Amino acid sequence: MAISSHNFKFIQDFARDTAAIVLDPGKEYLVESRLTPIARQSGFGTLDEFVDQLRTDRKAVLFHEQVMDALTTNETSFFRDFHPFEALRHHVLPRLIEQRAGVKRLSIWSAASSTGQELYTIAMLIREYFPQLRDWNITILGTDLSTTVLDQAREGTYSQIEVNRGLPAAFLLKHFTKNDTKWTIKDDVKKMVEYRQMNLVKPWPIMPVFDVVFIRNVMIYFDVESKRGILKRIRQCLQPQGYLFLGTAETTINLDPEWSPSMLGKATVYQTKSAAVPAR
Numbered sequence: 019m020a021i022s023s024h025n026f027k028f029i030q031d032f033a034r035d036t037a038a039i040v041l042d043p044g045k046e047y048l049v050e051s052r053l054t055p056i057a058r059q060s061g062f063g064t065l066d067e068f069v070d071q072l073r074t075d076r077k078a079v080l081f082h083e084q085v086m087d088a089l090t091t092n093e094t095s096f097f098r099d100f101h102p103f104e105a106l107r108h109h110v111l112p113r114l115i116e117q118r119a120g121v122k123r124l125s126i127w128s129a130a131s132s133t134g135q136e137l138y139t140i141a142m143l144i145r146e147y148f149p150q151l152r153d154w155n156i157t158i159l160g161t162d163l164s165t166t167v168l169d170q171a172r173e174g175t176y177s178q179i180e181v182n183r184g185l186p187a188a189f190l191l192k193h194f195t196k197n198d199t200k201w202t203i204k205d206d207v208k209k210m211v212e213y214r215q216m217n218l219v220k221p222w223p224i225m226p227v228f229d230v231v232f233i234r235n236v237m238i239y240f241d242v243e244s245k246r247g248i249l250k251r252i253r254q255c256l257q258p259q260g261y262l263f264l265g266t267a268e269t270t271i272n273l274d275p276e277w278s279p280s281m282l283g284k285a286t287v288y289q290t291k292s293a294a295v296p297a298r
């Protein structure tokens with residue numbers, strides 16, 4: 019179904035106002051291909067009729083959620099990009115364990131956690147390589163805009179294709195149970211993780227203070243001002259010696275001078291300049 023330029027403009031504004039997502043001119047094909055199935059399913063004969071309904075019925079919350087779900091990219095996988103998890107295992111967690119031994123508390127946040135693979139990767143790493151953390155108070159929080167992806171994350175159930183992407187066979191066999199064609203993460207790991215809905219470009223609730231923040235492959239879709247605002251707010255909820263991980267195509271450079279990047283193994287990590295101890 020084709021979209022008129024007038025309605026494409028409406029969807030551009032809607033995506034920007036709702037989630038700071040930038041849909042440049044030329045992305046009409048993307049909007050058409052992603053919204054056509056929703057329009058059809060909801061009984062509309064054309065995409066323009068569907069968008070007219072969105073425009074006139076500001077209370078059509080379900081439509082709004084479906085449209086934002088369709089416009090966002092939820093692509094993720096276990097051990098995505100590999101190196102950040104190596105840095106976490108070999109550098110970041112050992113340092114934090116040393117620093118926090120007195121309080122035995124650690125907190126990790128995956129902002130834009132999608133269907134949960136990123137956080138379950140972290141939880142499995144902790145179970146696998148840091149048995150000494152069993153009696154620590156560990157918070158592992160995942161947030162995302164989309165309630166659809168959060169539902170899957172909470173359920174922790176993945177297709178064969180999803181578990182084939184990046185998850186070592188030993189982890190699959192140890193931490194998942196198979197039901198029919200699907201794999202579900204076991205309770206021992208699942209109960210380490212909590213998921214909440216949160217829009218990164220709207221006012222944030224009061225956040226705990228984190229030791230590690232993963233915010234990967236989401237700011238790439240945002241305008242510069244939104245990226246700046248988010249990086250600043252993360253500084254305010256990160257421990258002074260905490261660590262930030264971004265996606266491989268993302269950086270703080272030219273956005274927020276208060277962050278300083280360094281390499282840990284083959285991964286780039288960011289710490290605030292106020293970190294008393296620089297990254298070793």
Ligand SMILES: C[S@@+](CC[C@H](N)C(=O)[O-])C[C@H]1O[C@@H](n2cnc3c(N)ncnc32)[C@H](O)[C@@H]1O
Pocket residue numbers: 036037038090091092093094095098129130131132133136161162163164167216217218219233234235236265
């Ligand atoms: C490409 S996925 C990244 C998942 C994971 N972090 C990774 O790197 O594999 C991007 C996620 O960002 C979420 N998202 C998009 N806009 C958002 C916003 N304004 N606030 C919170 N999450 C958002 C999407 O719903 C999607 O699940």
